[in-house]
Every structure is written in C-alpha cells, then in structure tokens.
Amino acid sequence: MNEGLLPPRILTVSRRRLRRDRARVLRTHVDRAIGENRPHLVLDLEGVDFVDSGFLGAMVEALKHLRERGGDLRIRGAGREVRTLLALTGLDRLFLSPPSPEAARGPLS
Amino acid sequence: MEKLLYTVTVPCAPESIEVLESLTETFLGNIPGASPDELLRLRLSVAEGCRNALVQQPQGRRMNVTTMTFWGGRFNNIAQAIEIDDPGPGLEVGGHLPPYPPSIVEQAFLLAEVFDEQILATPETPHNLSLTVQSLNGHRRTRDEWVRDARTSGYGLLTLCKAWERVEFRYDPIRGNSLRLAQPRPLLALYAS
Numbered sequence A: 001m002n003e004g005l006l007p008p009r010i011l012t013v014s015r016r017r018l019r020r021d022r023a024r025v026l027r028t029h030v031d032r033a034i035g036e037n038r039p040h041l042v043l044d045l046e047g048v049d050f051v052d053s054g055f056l057g058a059m060v061e062a063l064k065h066l067r068e069r070g071g072d073l074r075i076r077g078a079g080r081e082v083r084t085l086l087a088l089t090g091l092d093r094l095f096l097s098p099p100s101p102e103a104a105r106g107p108l109s
Numbered sequence B: 001m002e003k004l005l006y007t008v009t010v011p012c013a014p015e016s017i018e019v020l021e022s023l024t025e026t027f028l029g030n031i032p033g034a035s036p037d038e039l040l041r042l043r044l045s046v047a048e049g050c051r052n053a054l055v056q057q058p059q060g061r062r063m064n065v066t067t068m069t070f071w072g073g074r075f076n077n078i079a080q081a082i083e084i085d086d087p088g089p090g091l092e093v094g095g096h097l098p099p100y101p102p103s104i105v106e107q108a109f110l111l112a113e114v115f116d117e118q119i120l121a122t123p124e125t126p127h128n129l130s131l132t133v134q135s136l137n138g139h140r141r142t143r144d145e146w147v148r149d150a151r152t153s154g155y156g157l158l159t160l161c162k163a164w165e166r167v168e169f170r171y172d173p174i175r176g177n178s179l180r181l182a183q184p185r186p187l188l189a190l191y192a193s
Helices: A020-035 A053-068 A080-089 A101-105 B014-029 B036-055 B116-121 B127-137 B143-149 B155-163
Strands: A009-012 A040-044 A072-076 B002-011 B065-075 B078-086 B108-110 B166-170 B177-183
Touching: A009 A020, A020 A040, A020 A053, A040 A053, A053 A072, A053 A080, A053 B036, A053 B143, A053 B155, A080 B036, A080 B155, B002 B014, B014 B036, B014 B065, B014 B078, B036 B078, B036 B155, B036 B177, B155 B166, B155 B177
Parallel strands: A009 A040, A040 A072
Antiparallel strands: B002 B065, B065 B078, B078 B177, B108 B166, B166 B177
C-alpha cells in the first residue's frame, strides 16, 4: 500500500459513444494524473453505450502507462453494451476484474 | 438461396454510423429465436465494422460512400449476412496490417482463419482452453501479466470474429474493401421451420 498516493481521480464521460478521436483526451488525463502523482484513475462509463476498438486500444495503452508508474485504470458504471464489448475482446479481465488484495487496501478501495 | 433484403449507401463520415446501426438493428430485430445477448453482440460488432468503414477512410476522400447490404436466406448454409463495402484502408489487425501483403489484394479471405494466430495472441483466449492451460501449468496468470501482454490495437477485428461465425474481408486499395459478416447457422426461426 502506498499511503503517499492521493485517492483515485474519477473521469466522468459525458458522451454516449467513445471513439478513437477521444483517445487524445484520455491521454491528456493520464499524463496529468501521473504528473500530479495520482496514477490511479477510474473511468466512469455510466451512460456510455458504445466504445469503439480505437478507444479500447487507448484504454489499454493508458492502463499500461499507469501501471508502469504504480497506478491503475479501472472502469465503473459500465452498462450492458460496454460490458459485452469488453467481454468480446477479453478486456473485462483488465478493467472489470476485482482488484488485487494489495490494491483493495490501496487508494482504489 | 440468399435473398437481397435491402441495401443502403451513405457518405463516408462518422455521422453515418448511427444510420447504419439503426438499419442493422431493424435487420436483427426481425430475427426471432436469437437471444438478446446474441443480438447485442451482433449489433455491437456491426457498429465496429461500420466504424472501420466510415472512420478509417483515407484522408481527403470524404466524398466517398459506404454501401451496406443485408442478405437473408439459405445459400452455402448461410442464414444471413451483412456486407459493408468501403474505400478505406481496411481493418487494423493488431497493428500488423495494413499495409497488407500484396498476395491478398483483391482476394476475399476468411479473417478468422488467416489471422488466427494474431487473434489468439490477443488477451482473449477461449475460456475453457485458458482454464485448461492454467491447470496444466499450475499457474494462474496475474493481472499484471495480462496487462503486460495486452495489445493496444486489433480489437475491432477481434470483436467481429467473436460475434460472427464467418468474417470475410476483401482488400482492394483501388476499388475499395468489402467486409462480409455471416452466420452459417440459422438464427431465423422462419428458416428453421
């Protein structure tokens, strides 16, 4: 557990659809979070009903980037459509799986 | 015999995606006997196919059009199919392609077979197989390992191949590409009766 870390930053999405063209926005948030030593992000996808493959790739890229710096990227509020897309691509295990015991004690809990 | 149900041509622009999705929903909505989960997977994958066709078009060619054709009936054991034709660079296959090898230009091929290796190299592996491998090796992959091995591209193709039983793609940089999604087994109770 890293007690020096601040609580996770929650990114709320106001769009129904997340496409590749929004990847740059996500990268900006990731860079800012790392710069502020808040590498734990939660992407709130409530109300989102489609995420295209380009944005899924950007999410994986962001996750790798954050993990390298001791952080994480999790998803919350995913509806049936987004959960189905994540299951089809196998990314549910990266973004929806329960946090590890260490993480559960950490800032994401 | 396969029967042309309807065809629609729209400008190659992201704004057209919802039009095509709406038509797809109508097409799939007329299929009795399919589970809601299956219909959802098909609809979402078609949306992904449309995105590839409409968004990944070459720069400066916005006046191009994408054509979507819906087929129903029985031919070669195909119950129904959706074809998406577009002038774009084609599907992104895990960052390996495009450019595609010259040998496949203008040739229709089965993506699921041709790119089987790439598909299996993505984070997703068949669930049962994964469990078997884990039990054989006595090793359970950690989330860190999944993250480390996860690809950052190629998820469009994976979505299509996981939702549809037959995914064909014809790559032609001059005349345009054609993506064909088909279900060999009948979803239509109409045809099963």
